Amino acid sequence: MKALLQCLSHSPLVGHVDPEPSVLNEVNRVIRHSRERVNAFDPELILLFSPDHYNGFFYDIMPSFCIGTSAYAIGDFGTAAGHLKVPAKLSEDAVQYVMDAGVDVALSHKMQVDHGFAQPLEFLVGHLDQVPVIPVFINSVAVPLPSFQRARLLGDALGRYLATLNKRVLIIGSGGLSHQPPVPELATADSRIQERLLGSGRNLPTEERQARTQRVIDAAHRFVDNQNTLHPLNPEWDQWFLERIATGDLMSLDNVSNQDVSDKAGKSTHEVKNWVAAAAAMAAFGPYQEESRYYRPIPEWIAGYGALTAVPA
Numbered sequence: 001m002k003a004l005l006q007c008l009s010h011s012p013l014v015g016h017v018d019p020e021p022s023v024l025n026e027v028n029r030v031i032r033h034s035r036e037r038v039n040a041f042d043p044e045l046i047l048l049f050s051p052d053h054y055n056g057f058f059y060d061i062m063p064s065f066c067i068g069t070s071a072y073a074i075g076d077f078g079t080a081a082g083h084l085k086v087p088a089k090l091s092e093d094a095v096q097y098v099m100d101a102g103v104d105v106a107l108s109h110k111m112q113v114d115h116g117f118a119q120p121l122e123f124l125v126g127h128l129d130q131v132p133v134i135p136v137f138i139n140s141v142a143v144p145l146p147s148f149q150r151a152r153l154l155g156d157a158l159g160r161y162l163a164t165l166n167k168r169v170l171i172i173g174s175g176g177l178s179h180q181p182p183v184p185e186l187a188t189a190d191s192r193i194q195e196r197l198l199g200s201g202r203n204l205p206t207e208e209r210q211a212r213t214q215r216v217i218d219a220a221h222r223f224v225d226n227q228n229t230l231h232p233l234n235p236e237w238d239q240w241f242l243e244r245i246a247t248g249d250l251m252s253l254d255n256v257s258n259q260d261v262s263d264k265a266g267k268s269t270h271e272v273k274n275w276v277a278a279a280a281a282m283a284a285f286g287p288y289q290e291e292s293r294y295y296r297p298i299p300e301w302i303a304g305y306g307a308l309t310a311v312p313a
């Protein structure tokens, strides 16, 4: 087997605001099962699609997509900090391949990433530097956003690139599903936060980092008490989306409009484009089939929380 697809929601609230033990145990079993699956597959290379939450990408220059030849995780919310093990030459070749395929992806020789990248690596392989990983950023919060179709085409091009390498590749899509945590927006932020979104947030002083973390934690507690304090989770939308990914029905997602997703499922739901890109990359190896699926709305984590594993058909 040449490729394994693992899509997984992330939330930095894991360990900070947890659901009741029965739910937490259930999710931990799902994650453990996925980790065992990954371990059995024994990947030689990981292709990791993830968003960022104004920790590494800002409005000074905001690309739709970016591939890193080197990446450093900041360790927000207590997630793993440090350098990812990035195969620089393969990442750079991937950029060229994707450009030749018609998707003008950005490149970073010094990519700063957050829990979106670190959490799935921790959960699925244990460490940031365990297995070589090509990190791919998809802008999922800073409007204007790329479309579902472009995310699919990015994934397809990267999948075709990977298929030339003749390696066992684990393809990870990190993020989603329906959710809208309190991420600031440039249009409505006060001038201090605007400065942050324009780039000064790249290296937040400790107290500001703590305040930012606490603000999200407080919002999660309020959301658990009253699910109208943020955009409600949307299990129906999530299930519909999961079915599209599970069945490889990716083209039909091309017609999903960004406005519709924000309205129905919340503004951070665009993170699911990382699942779309990952699934498209998997499909470049040939037809795939779902192996396992999990879903549960978890207000404590401000997340429609899902996991989906697929293997070649």
Ligand SMILES: O=C(O)CCc1cccc(O)c1O
Residues within 6 Å of the ligand: 010, 011, 012, 013, 053, 175, 176, 179, 181, 182, 183, 216, 268, 301, 302, 303
């Ligand atoms: O870092 C932030 O400010 C937002 C964090 C955040 C919260 C809940 C679910 C997520 O998927 C997420 O990324």
Ligand SMILES: [Fe+2]
Residues within 6 Å of the ligand: 010, 051, 053, 116, 175, 176, 268, 271
């Ligand atoms: Fe996120």
